[in-house]
Amino acid sequence: MSKRLEDRIARQVAQIPRSGIRDFFELVQGRDDVISLGVGEPDFAAPWHIREAAIYALERGQTSYTSNLGLLSLRRSISRYIESHCGVAYDPAREVLVTVGVSEALDLACRALLDPGDEVIYHTPCYVSYSPSIVMAYGVAVSVETRVEDEFVLKAEDVAAAITPRTKMLMLNFPTNPTGAVEPVEELEKIAALAVEHDLIVITDEIYSELTYADEDQGQTPRAHVSIASMPGMRERTILLHGFSKAHAMTGFRLGYACAPQVLTEAMMKIHQYSMLCAPIMSQLAAVEALENGAPEVERMRRAYAQRRNLLLKRFGEMGMPCFPPGGAFYAFPDVRKFGLSSQDFALRLLEEESVAVVPGSAFGEAGEGCVRACYATGMDQLKIALERIGNFVSRLPS
Amino acid sequence: MEPLLELLQQNAKLTASELADRLGQDETSIAQRIAEMEREKVILGYHGVIDRDKAGNHNVAALIEVKLTPEREGGFDRLAERIARFDQVSSCYLMSGGYDLAVFVEGEDLREVARFVTEKLSTLDGVLSTATHFQLKVYKQSGFLAGAETEPERLAVTP
Numbered sequence: 001m002s003k004r005l006e007d008r009i010a011r012q013v014a015q016i017p018r019s020g021i022r023d024f025f026e027l028v029q030g031r032d033d034v035i036s037l038g039v040g041e042p043d044f045a046a047p048w049h050i051r052e053a054a055i056y057a058l059e060r061g062q063t064s065y066t067s068n069l070g071l072l073s074l075r076r077s078i079s080r081y082i083e084s085h086c087g088v089a090y091d092p093a094r095e096v097l098v099t100v101g102v103s104e105a106l107d108l109a110c111r112a113l114l115d116p117g118d119e120v121i122y123h124t125p126c127y128v129s130y131s132p133s134i135v136m137a138y139g140v141a142v143s144v145e146t147r148v149e150d151e152f153v154l155k156a157e158d159v160a161a162a163i164t165p166r167t168k169m170l171m172l173n174f175p176t177n178p179t180g181a182v183e184p185v186e187e188l189e190k191i192a193a194l195a196v197e198h199d200l201i202v203i204t205d206e207i208y209s210e211l212t213y214a215d216e217d218q219g220q221t222p223r224a225h226v227s228i229a230s231m232p233g234m235r236e237r238t239i240l241l242h243g244f245s246k247a248h249a250m251t252g253f254r255l256g257y258a259c260a261p262q263v264l265t266e267a268m269m270k271i272h273q274y275s276m277l278c279a280p281i282m283s284q285l286a287a288v289e290a291l292e293n294g295a296p297e298v299e300r301m302r303r304a305y306a307q308r309r310n311l312l313l314k315r316f317g318e319m320g321m322p323c324f325p326p327g328g329a330f331y332a333f334p335d336v337r338k339f340g341l342s343s344q345d346f347a348l349r350l351l352e353e354e355s356v357a358v359v360p361g362s363a364f365g366e367a368g369e370g371c372v373r374a375c376y377a378t379g380m381d382q383l384k385i386a387l388e389r390i391g392n393f394v395s396r397l398p399s
Numbered sequence: 400m401e402p403l404l405e406l407l408q409q410n411a412k413l414t415a416s417e418l419a420d421r422l423g424q425d426e427t428s429i430a431q432r433i434a435e436m437e438r439e440k441v442i443l444g445y446h447g448v449i450d451r452d453k454a455g456n457h458n459v460a461a462l463i464e465v466k467l468t469p470e471r472e473g474g475f476d477r478l479a480e481r482i483a484r485f486d487q488v489s490s491c492y493l494m495s496g497g498y499d500l501a502v503f504v505e506g507e508d509l510r511e512v513a514r515f516v517t518e519k520l521s522t523l524d525g526v527l528s529t530a531t532h533f534q535l536k537v538y539k540q541s542g543f544l545a546g547a548e549t550e551p552e553r554l555a556v557t558p
Contacts (some may be wrong), residue, residue: 025556038556126556177558216423303402307421314420357555380421 003153009385014176016132020363024264024347028357035386038357040177042249042330043313044304044377046286047297050248053289056276057282064281065346068273068373070098070257071284077291078257082242085209086227088235090259097265097272098279098287102207102256103129103244104272109203109239109258110137113169122171123154125333125361125368130171140166145367147350148335151324152181156190169201170194172228175208178364178373179333180326181368182212185226192231201264202238204228207256210247213306229259236261246329247298248290253283297307305330308383309378315387319394329330337370339397347372353396354389403432405440409542411445427510448541460489460505460534461512463520466527475499478525487515498530509533 006014028034045051069075075092083089090096099105106129114120116138122130124143134141144162146152159170170191175182183191195202209225229238243256258268272278277395309325312332323334336346343360350356350372361368376383401421406413413421415430421484422429436442451458465482469475475493479500483491490503502520506512516531 019558021556021558025554028555034555036553036555039553040557041553043553303405307406310423311420314423359556 001120005255012136016135019128021128021359024357024359024363025350027348031347031355033354034351034357035357035378035382035389036357037376037378037383037386038359039375039377041251042246042301043379044249044389046248046250046253046300047290047294048298049293050250050286050290052280054253054286057285062281062285065283066098066278068269068278069096070279071079071281071288074098074284074288074291075257077288078242078259081242081291082259085225086206086240087224087230088227088240088259088346090240092264094262095171095259095265097258097260097269098284099243099256099258099272099380100276100279101131101245102205102241102252104276105241105243105256105258105268106130106203106205107133107136108271109241109260109264110134110139110169112264113137113201114139117166118148118168119164120169120171121159121167121200123173123176124365125176125285125371126364127177128364130173131365134171139169142167143365143367145365146179147367148324148333148357148371152176152179152333153187154181154191156187156194159191160194161198163198165380167198167200169203170204171203173205173207175212175326175328176251177180177208177329178331178359178361178368179371180329180331182327183213188226188228188232192228192234195228195237196233200237202228202234202325203241204238205241207241207243207246208329209242211305211330212328213302213309214325218388239264244287246292247301248287248294248328249301250283250286250290253286255279255283256285293382305377308378308380311383312374312376312387315391319391320399321390321394330375332374332376333371334374335371338399339394340399341397343369343372350390350393354393356389356393403429404436407442408431416466422558424514448543450537450540450545452537452545458505458507459509459512460503462532462534463500463502463504464532465500465502465517465520466529468525468527469499478523481523482520485515485519487512 075096076095078096079090079092110133114137117140119140119142120134121142121144123146131141142162144158146154205355206227229240239258239260241258244250246251313325316334321334323332326332336343343362347360358372360375361371361373406418416426420431425544444478467475467478479493482502487504487506489505492501494501504512504515516529520526521529
């Protein structure tokens, strides 16, 4: 007699729980009256000049494989961009790897570096793939909670408390999905010092780094982004991940990249060349256009997000929904505890009673319980209606 | 350009309160600033952008390239301002290149535009020549594409 199919799934995969986001997605699916603040991508289509570059690539018949690392022209653009944006120089010939989204880069980094039992510290609430990527690479995922009271800043002392002799890696994501938190530079410096002291590898996912707003709240011009990779002693132990999905609104192009010392890039490339071979060439050519000529469009979209964020924070304030002003990304992470509902129940009832979708914070780890994620990368008109409905909903709840 | 003007340029229908929400400022100061810019002619006016074909307006529109003799005092200004004042002229720009003024005119029919060119424009002292190009079809106007671009479809919930 043959075994049940369920019993044939690899243990490593079977133990990974179903994504909370998928459960919620299925509830929303098939309802067309819903305004969704539940997405994790821009509402803008990719800017036309970028789409046009992809079309041009196809017209010229550029449909082949590229070098495993990615087109050299793209790696040169990435290297120039990262040097100016993050303040770290990488050799485009040896230290830049173009991947199919940051998700692939994250998976490659884990598989390239982890031996069974190696511990990886990551902060929660966080993007849903962090822990599974660690576990699928046979690592041990060690969660450090960030708290609403700290506006979801990662405290260096909490990181220090989680470090053991088995800790190999530290995974960071600022600005953070789902909280919108931006790590203060002073705290990031302390974390960098810990990484040096304990000889840790740092994976830093900086996919939202163009989308920051906090300085404008104070009426100041936005400060340059500060990457942990640029701090003393960090370049040689850091894998910097970035991509085109968020700032350039290119999610469907599936394009990301990793910048790291050659030994690490080389190890990641070994896996990438046998599993993915290379990222799609038309996406790569579109990405060159994005980096060379895309800055004005990035700024235009960022300002649109900033305006929606202003509206959202103001309305949340008016309806008595506690929410710290998120410094980056396009998410707000309001605290719904005072309404006496779990984040799951809050999201379910909001969906049923007012047809607005937000994602329960618990989908991003236990530390997200008590909050919900509201994405403001949604057209202003829709956002206004959604906020009105949320206002109606919370006015009916005891507080 | 200040953010307030950028917003108004995209959508002049926004109320002071809506502008205040987007910019994180208070309504009164926004209203004051707008009034000030209207007074100072930073804001020249407001208008709707209308697809005339769909609206059933069959007026004709033309671009007239005009060559002028510049004057010792003021260059092209006196003549250009005089031309711009005609009601038929919707926009008027001084250009670099092969001609001097780009004059956008509108009329009820071809004859009306022709009359404007032959009777009003060409007869002005200082106008050396005109070349009239009639507009055939609108693809984009004042930043708006004619014909709706379909909204990209997104999944309702994604990580």
